[in-house]
Amino acid sequence: MTSTSFPDRGLYVITDGPRPDLFEAVKQALLGGARLVQYRDKTHDAQRRHDEARTLLALCREHGVPLIINDDISLARTIGADGVHLGETDDGIAEARAALGANAIIGVSCYDSLERAQQMTKQGANYIAFGAFFPSPTKPLARRAHVDLLRHSAALGIPRVAIGGITPDNGASLIAAGADYLAVISAVFGRPDVRAAAQHFTQLYFSDRAVSS
Numbered sequence: 001m002t003s004t005s006f007p008d009r010g011l012y013v014i015t016d017g018p019r020p021d022l023f024e025a026v027k028q029a030l031l032g033g034a035r036l037v038q039y040r041d042k043t044h045d046a047q048r049r050h051d052e053a054r055t056l057l058a059l060c061r062e063h064g065v066p067l068i069i070n071d072d073i074s075l076a077r078t079i080g081a082d083g084v085h086l087g088e089t090d091d092g093i094a095e096a097r098a099a100l101g102a103n104a105i106i107g108v109s110c111y112d113s114l115e116r117a118q119q120m121t122k123q124g125a126n127y128i129a130f131g132a133f134f135p136s137p138t139k140p141l142a143r144r145a146h147v148d149l150l151r152h153s154a155a156l157g158i159p160r161v162a163i164g165g166i167t168p169d170n171g172a173s174l175i176a177a178g179a180d181y182l183a184v185i186s187a188v189f190g191r192p193d194v195r196a197a198a199q200h201f202t203q204l205y206f207s208d209r210a211v212s213s
Protein backbone atom coordinates (compact mmCIF):
# COMPACT_ATOMS: atom_id res chain seq x y z
CA MET A 1 0.00 0.00 0.00
CA THR A 2 1.27 3.51 -0.82
CA SER A 3 0.45 6.66 1.11
CA THR A 4 -2.55 8.72 0.05
CA SER A 5 -2.13 12.42 -0.64
CA PHE A 6 -4.07 15.04 -2.57
CA PRO A 7 -2.39 15.05 -5.99
CA ASP A 8 -1.74 18.37 -7.68
CA ARG A 9 -3.38 17.47 -11.00
CA GLY A 10 -4.55 14.65 -13.21
CA LEU A 11 -7.51 12.48 -14.15
CA TYR A 12 -10.41 12.43 -11.68
CA VAL A 13 -12.76 9.53 -12.34
CA ILE A 14 -16.34 9.45 -11.06
CA THR A 15 -18.44 6.32 -10.77
CA ASP A 16 -22.03 6.55 -11.88
CA GLY A 17 -24.57 4.18 -10.45
CA PRO A 18 -25.04 0.47 -10.73
CA ARG A 19 -22.65 -1.71 -12.66
CA PRO A 20 -21.81 -5.32 -11.91
CA ASP A 21 -18.09 -4.80 -12.45
CA LEU A 22 -17.75 -1.56 -10.45
CA PHE A 23 -14.60 -2.56 -8.56
CA GLU A 24 -12.84 -4.00 -11.59
CA ALA A 25 -13.72 -0.88 -13.61
CA VAL A 26 -12.29 1.42 -10.93
CA LYS A 27 -9.20 -0.78 -10.63
CA GLN A 28 -8.64 -0.45 -14.37
CA ALA A 29 -9.04 3.33 -14.17
CA LEU A 30 -6.45 3.40 -11.38
CA LEU A 31 -4.08 1.27 -13.42
CA GLY A 32 -4.63 3.73 -16.27
CA GLY A 33 -3.39 6.56 -14.06
CA ALA A 34 -6.47 8.08 -12.38
CA ARG A 35 -5.32 10.35 -9.54
CA LEU A 36 -8.64 10.92 -7.77
CA VAL A 37 -11.74 8.73 -7.51
CA GLN A 38 -15.25 9.84 -6.60
CA TYR A 39 -17.96 7.43 -5.50
CA ARG A 40 -21.20 8.79 -6.95
CA ASP A 41 -24.29 6.62 -6.70
CA LYS A 42 -27.76 8.08 -6.55
CA THR A 43 -29.72 4.85 -6.85
CA HIS A 44 -28.73 2.27 -4.27
CA ASP A 45 -29.86 2.00 -0.67
CA ALA A 46 -27.67 3.17 2.21
CA GLN A 47 -26.30 -0.28 3.08
CA ARG A 48 -25.21 -1.02 -0.47
CA ARG A 49 -23.65 2.42 -0.85
CA HIS A 50 -21.80 1.92 2.42
CA ASP A 51 -20.47 -1.50 1.36
CA GLU A 52 -19.43 -0.32 -2.11
CA ALA A 53 -17.77 2.81 -0.80
CA ARG A 54 -15.79 0.81 1.78
CA THR A 55 -14.56 -1.63 -0.82
CA LEU A 56 -13.61 1.23 -3.13
CA LEU A 57 -11.75 2.94 -0.31
CA ALA A 58 -9.62 -0.16 0.25
CA LEU A 59 -8.90 -0.33 -3.49
CA CYS A 60 -7.98 3.35 -3.67
CA ARG A 61 -5.70 2.98 -0.63
CA GLU A 62 -3.81 0.18 -2.41
CA HIS A 63 -3.08 2.66 -5.19
CA GLY A 64 -2.40 5.65 -2.94
CA VAL A 65 -5.31 7.54 -4.51
CA PRO A 66 -7.85 9.57 -2.49
CA LEU A 67 -11.51 8.50 -2.50
CA ILE A 68 -14.07 11.30 -2.47
CA ILE A 69 -17.74 10.62 -1.66
CA ASN A 70 -20.37 12.53 -3.60
CA ASP A 71 -23.04 14.39 -1.61
CA ASP A 72 -22.91 12.28 1.56
CA ILE A 73 -20.82 13.68 4.44
CA SER A 74 -22.10 11.02 6.81
CA LEU A 75 -21.01 8.17 4.55
CA ALA A 76 -17.60 9.78 4.06
CA ARG A 77 -17.18 10.04 7.83
CA THR A 78 -18.42 6.53 8.56
CA ILE A 79 -16.00 4.81 6.21
CA GLY A 80 -13.10 7.25 6.73
CA ALA A 81 -13.01 8.44 3.13
CA ASP A 82 -10.55 11.13 2.12
CA GLY A 83 -13.17 13.74 1.36
CA VAL A 84 -16.53 14.74 0.00
CA HIS A 85 -17.89 16.54 -3.04
CA LEU A 86 -20.74 19.00 -2.42
CA GLY A 87 -23.23 20.57 -4.83
CA GLU A 88 -25.49 23.57 -4.32
CA THR A 89 -28.28 21.46 -2.78
CA ASP A 90 -25.99 19.59 -0.38
CA ASP A 91 -24.74 20.52 3.09
CA GLY A 92 -22.10 23.23 3.21
CA ILE A 93 -18.36 23.33 3.69
CA ALA A 94 -18.64 24.17 7.40
CA GLU A 95 -20.68 21.03 8.10
CA ALA A 96 -18.29 18.90 6.06
CA ARG A 97 -15.22 20.35 7.76
CA ALA A 98 -16.73 19.83 11.21
CA ALA A 99 -17.56 16.21 10.41
CA LEU A 100 -14.46 15.22 8.45
CA GLY A 101 -11.67 17.32 9.94
CA ALA A 102 -8.97 19.67 8.79
CA ASN A 103 -7.27 17.22 6.44
CA ALA A 104 -10.37 16.20 4.50
CA ILE A 105 -10.56 17.09 0.82
CA ILE A 106 -13.71 19.13 0.34
CA GLY A 107 -14.66 19.82 -3.26
CA VAL A 108 -17.52 22.04 -4.35
CA SER A 109 -19.47 22.40 -7.58
CA CYS A 110 -19.45 25.98 -8.87
CA TYR A 111 -21.12 25.27 -12.24
CA ASP A 112 -20.74 28.41 -14.38
CA SER A 113 -20.26 30.87 -11.52
CA LEU A 114 -17.05 32.73 -10.70
CA GLU A 115 -18.87 34.41 -7.81
CA ARG A 116 -19.73 31.05 -6.22
CA ALA A 117 -16.13 29.95 -6.76
CA GLN A 118 -14.90 33.03 -4.88
CA GLN A 119 -17.29 32.33 -2.00
CA MET A 120 -16.42 28.64 -1.77
CA THR A 121 -12.71 29.41 -1.84
CA LYS A 122 -13.14 31.84 1.05
CA GLN A 123 -15.12 29.21 2.97
CA GLY A 124 -12.23 26.76 2.74
CA ALA A 125 -12.92 24.46 -0.19
CA ASN A 126 -9.94 22.36 -1.27
CA TYR A 127 -10.99 22.37 -4.90
CA ILE A 128 -13.71 23.95 -6.99
CA ALA A 129 -15.40 22.34 -10.00
CA PHE A 130 -16.75 24.09 -13.08
CA GLY A 131 -18.93 22.63 -15.82
CA ALA A 132 -20.43 21.34 -17.88
CA PHE A 133 -17.91 22.38 -20.53
CA PHE A 134 -19.31 20.07 -23.21
CA PRO A 135 -22.61 18.21 -23.67
CA SER A 136 -22.62 15.49 -21.04
CA PRO A 137 -24.03 12.05 -21.87
CA THR A 138 -24.40 11.42 -18.13
CA LYS A 139 -26.10 14.71 -17.29
CA PRO A 140 -27.61 16.14 -20.48
CA LEU A 141 -29.36 18.97 -18.63
CA ALA A 142 -26.26 20.17 -16.79
CA ARG A 143 -25.74 23.93 -16.81
CA ARG A 144 -23.05 24.86 -19.33
CA ALA A 145 -19.82 26.68 -18.49
CA HIS A 146 -17.43 28.53 -20.82
CA VAL A 147 -13.75 27.69 -20.98
CA ASP A 148 -12.91 31.31 -20.10
CA LEU A 149 -14.09 30.56 -16.56
CA LEU A 150 -10.93 28.49 -16.11
CA ARG A 151 -8.77 31.43 -17.18
CA HIS A 152 -10.69 33.93 -15.07
CA SER A 153 -10.54 31.77 -11.93
CA ALA A 154 -6.77 31.26 -11.97
CA ALA A 155 -6.21 34.07 -9.47
CA LEU A 156 -8.22 32.22 -6.82
CA GLY A 157 -5.16 30.03 -6.27
CA ILE A 158 -7.15 26.86 -5.60
CA PRO A 159 -7.15 23.60 -7.61
CA ARG A 160 -9.78 23.69 -10.33
CA VAL A 161 -11.70 20.74 -11.73
CA ALA A 162 -13.36 20.71 -15.15
CA ILE A 163 -16.33 18.40 -15.73
CA GLY A 164 -18.97 17.60 -18.31
CA GLY A 165 -18.64 15.72 -21.59
CA ILE A 166 -14.85 15.63 -21.41
CA THR A 167 -13.01 13.31 -23.79
CA PRO A 168 -9.33 12.82 -24.63
CA ASP A 169 -9.97 14.98 -27.73
CA ASN A 170 -11.46 18.02 -25.99
CA GLY A 171 -9.68 17.69 -22.63
CA ALA A 172 -6.39 19.26 -23.71
CA SER A 173 -8.05 22.62 -24.30
CA LEU A 174 -9.32 22.62 -20.71
CA ILE A 175 -5.90 21.77 -19.28
CA ALA A 176 -4.41 24.53 -21.40
CA ALA A 177 -6.98 26.96 -19.98
CA GLY A 178 -5.98 26.01 -16.42
CA ALA A 179 -7.90 22.91 -15.34
CA ASP A 180 -5.87 20.98 -12.78
CA TYR A 181 -8.14 17.96 -12.97
CA LEU A 182 -10.40 16.56 -15.66
CA ALA A 183 -13.40 14.86 -14.04
CA VAL A 184 -14.82 12.15 -16.25
CA ILE A 185 -17.53 9.52 -16.17
CA SER A 186 -18.62 8.25 -19.59
CA ALA A 187 -15.38 8.71 -21.53
CA VAL A 188 -13.68 6.38 -19.04
CA PHE A 189 -16.33 4.10 -17.53
CA GLY A 190 -18.40 3.97 -20.70
CA ARG A 191 -15.49 2.67 -22.75
CA PRO A 192 -14.91 -1.05 -23.38
CA ASP A 193 -11.26 -0.73 -22.32
CA VAL A 194 -11.39 1.42 -19.17
CA ARG A 195 -7.65 1.25 -18.54
CA ALA A 196 -6.77 2.42 -22.05
CA ALA A 197 -9.34 5.21 -21.83
CA ALA A 198 -7.82 6.42 -18.56
CA GLN A 199 -4.34 6.24 -20.07
CA HIS A 200 -5.43 8.51 -22.92
CA PHE A 201 -6.41 11.16 -20.39
CA THR A 202 -3.28 10.63 -18.35
CA GLN A 203 -1.16 11.23 -21.43
CA LEU A 204 -2.72 14.68 -21.84
CA TYR A 205 -0.88 15.75 -18.71
CA PHE A 206 2.49 15.09 -20.33
CA SER A 207 1.88 17.67 -23.04
CA ASP A 208 -0.41 20.04 -21.15
CA ARG A 209 -0.25 23.82 -21.16
CA ALA A 210 1.77 23.60 -24.38
CA VAL A 211 -1.59 23.16 -26.10
CA SER A 212 -2.87 26.47 -27.36
CA SER A 213 -6.45 27.44 -26.56
Ligand SMILES: Cc1ncc(COP(=O)(O)OP(=O)(O)O)c(N)n1
Nearest residue numbers: 070085086087088109129161163183
Ligand atom coordinates in the same frame (compact mmCIF):
# COMPACT_ATOMS: atom_id res chain seq x y z
C1 LIG B 1 -15.86 16.84 -9.54
C2 LIG B 1 -17.34 17.02 -9.60
N1 LIG B 1 -17.83 18.12 -10.16
C3 LIG B 1 -19.17 18.31 -10.21
C4 LIG B 1 -20.01 17.36 -9.70
C5 LIG B 1 -21.49 17.56 -9.71
O1 LIG B 1 -21.97 17.76 -8.39
P1 LIG B 1 -23.49 18.18 -8.11
O2 LIG B 1 -23.75 19.49 -8.74
O3 LIG B 1 -23.71 18.07 -6.66
O4 LIG B 1 -24.35 17.11 -8.86
P2 LIG B 1 -24.42 15.54 -8.57
O5 LIG B 1 -23.09 14.92 -8.80
O6 LIG B 1 -24.84 15.36 -7.14
O7 LIG B 1 -25.41 15.05 -9.56
C6 LIG B 1 -19.45 16.21 -9.12
N2 LIG B 1 -20.21 15.24 -8.60
N3 LIG B 1 -18.11 16.07 -9.07
Ligand SMILES: Cc1nc(C(=O)O)sc1CCOP(=O)(O)O
Nearest residue numbers: 131132136138142164165185186
Ligand atom coordinates in the same frame (compact mmCIF):
# COMPACT_ATOMS: atom_id res chain seq x y z
C1 LIG C 1 -21.94 14.69 -12.41
C2 LIG C 1 -21.79 15.82 -13.35
N1 LIG C 1 -21.81 17.13 -12.92
C3 LIG C 1 -21.69 17.96 -13.95
C4 LIG C 1 -21.69 19.44 -13.80
O1 LIG C 1 -21.62 20.13 -14.81
O2 LIG C 1 -21.73 19.89 -12.65
S1 LIG C 1 -21.54 17.21 -15.45
C5 LIG C 1 -21.64 15.70 -14.72
C6 LIG C 1 -21.56 14.41 -15.48
C7 LIG C 1 -20.17 14.15 -16.01
O3 LIG C 1 -20.21 12.95 -16.72
P1 LIG C 1 -19.62 12.81 -18.19
O4 LIG C 1 -18.14 12.76 -18.07
O5 LIG C 1 -20.20 11.48 -18.64
O6 LIG C 1 -20.13 13.96 -19.00
